[in-house]
Amino acid sequence: MPRTFASPARYIQAAGALGDLGRLSKQHGDSTLVVADSDVWDIVGEQIQSSFDAVDGTFQHAFFSGECTTEEIDRLTEIASESGVEIVVGVGGGKTIDTAKSVCARSGVAFGSVPTVASTDSPTSSLSIVYGNDGVWETAEQHEFHPDFVLVDSRIIAQAPTRWFVSGIGDALATWYEAKTAWESGGTTVFGDRPTYTGKALAETCHRLLRDHAEGAVRAVKADTVTESVEAVIEAIILLSGLGFENGGLAAAHAIHDGLTRLSAASGATHGEKVMIGLLTQLLLEGEPDDTVRDLVSFARSVGLPVSLAAIGVTSPTREDLLRAGRIACNPDGPMENEPLEITPERVADALLALDSVVE
Ligand SMILES: [Zn+2]
Numbered sequence: 001m002p003r004t005f006a007s008p009a010r011y012i013q014a015a016g017a018l019g020d021l022g023r024l025s026k027q028h029g030d031s032t033l034v035v036a037d038s039d040v041w042d043i044v045g046e047q048i049q050s051s052f053d054a055v056d057g058t059f060q061h062a063f064f065s066g067e068c069t070t071e072e073i074d075r076l077t078e079i080a081s082e083s084g085v086e087i088v089v090g091v092g093g094g095k096t097i098d099t100a101k102s103v104c105a106r107s108g109v110a111f112g113s114v115p116t117v118a119s120t121d122s123p124t125s126s127l128s129i130v131y132g133n134d135g136v137w138e139t140a141e142q143h144e145f146h147p148d149f150v151l152v153d154s155r156i157i158a159q160a161p162t163r164w165f166v167s168g169i170g171d172a173l174a175t176w177y178e179a180k181t182a183w184e185s186g187g188t189t190v191f192g193d194r195p196t197y198t199g200k201a202l203a204e205t206c207h208r209l210l211r212d213h214a215e216g217a218v219r220a221v222k223a224d225t226v227t228e229s230v231e232a233v234i235e236a237i238i239l240l241s242g243l244g245f246e247n248g249g250l251a252a253a254h255a256i257h258d259g260l261t262r263l264s265a266a267s268g269a270t271h272g273e274k275v276m277i278g279l280l281t282q283l284l285l286e287g288e289p290d291d292t293v294r295d296l297v298s299f300a301r302s303v304g305l306p307v308s309l310a311a312i313g314v315t316s317p318t319r320e321d322l323l324r325a326g327r328i329a330c331n332p333d334g335p336m337e338n339e340p341l342e343i344t345p346e347r348v349a350d351a352l353l354a355l356d357s358v359v360e
Pocket residue numbers: 120121171254271275
């Protein structure tokens with residue numbers, strides 16, 4: 001089986017980086033479509049306008065409706081093709097960026113990814129998560145391309161609600177543990193190929209940066225400030241975790257996240273918060289030493305990540321609830337396949353229940 005490494009063509013991160021959007025977009029054509037929802041537009045609209053003014057560039061803005069659905073992708077694809085744009089730029093959270101990615105896949109134009117929160121590692125990836133009109137996960141579109149550029153303005157990220165930043169830490173924290181498992185079990189990545197040494201090394205660096213800097217970075221972000229620790233953690237969440245998960249492989253943490261999305265009680269929890277619970281459960285499923293689990297629990301607490309089912313809203317689950325989550329988690333097409341042991345829905349339910357007694 002081949003090993004594959006893939007990544008965005010360019011990654012730029014700085015306080016004030018948004019000022020470069022017009023110049024970067026112009027490198028890919030004279031006609032740009034910027035997709036952003038109205039809340040994000042209120043925050044960054046003027047800065048985007050002046051970044052295009054600075055290079056005598058123009059762009060068109062389309063409002064994102066708030067959900068990455070097939071309907072919304074089709075609507076924006078029509079706007080893109082009617083105006084003959086050469087590049088689409090998604091500005092906002094994961095759903096906006098995933099939608100813009102799918103619009104580019106259908107239109108065959110260049111793609112710029114501009115995350116305004118560091119809540120997941122999706123902005124660098126070639127995946128779009130598409131939801132049904134009822135808000136339930138529908139499918140993951142695996143594209144044949146990566147962003148032509150990822151532009152991250154650390155000032156904007158630091159000023160966004162801290163909970164998003166902390167959630168991004170949860171998502172990124174799982175990357176190394178999952179990549180290690182996929183590597184050791186002979187697993188595969190989202191490309192269907194073997195992981196690379198490079199992917200594994202990036203995942204490891206991601207982990208080290210989080211352990212060294214996350215606590216201080218969260219404190220700085222709470223005060224809306226950008227420190228070197230904030231820069232390190234933003235890079236870990238968006239770039240290293242994105243490259244690490246795609247090129248290193250996923251495992252139980254994300255499989256269990258997928259299962260938890262089916263529990264309505266957990267619907268108020270973010271992606272990264274559910275991944276954090278998935279990660280602790282992965283360690284229990286793999287039989288990691290108590291000290292390893294305790295160490296991760298205390299780190300998670302230090303940055304404000306949840307370590308119990310109750311903390312993500314699942315206060316009194318029935319065994320049937322947990323088995324239902326377990327069945328989704330053990331989907332044979334999902335990342336649970338990268339676990340070395342045979343994991344059943346029963347074992348997932350047991351591990352989820354055991355979590356509470358372990359973290360007390
Ligand atoms: Zn994730």
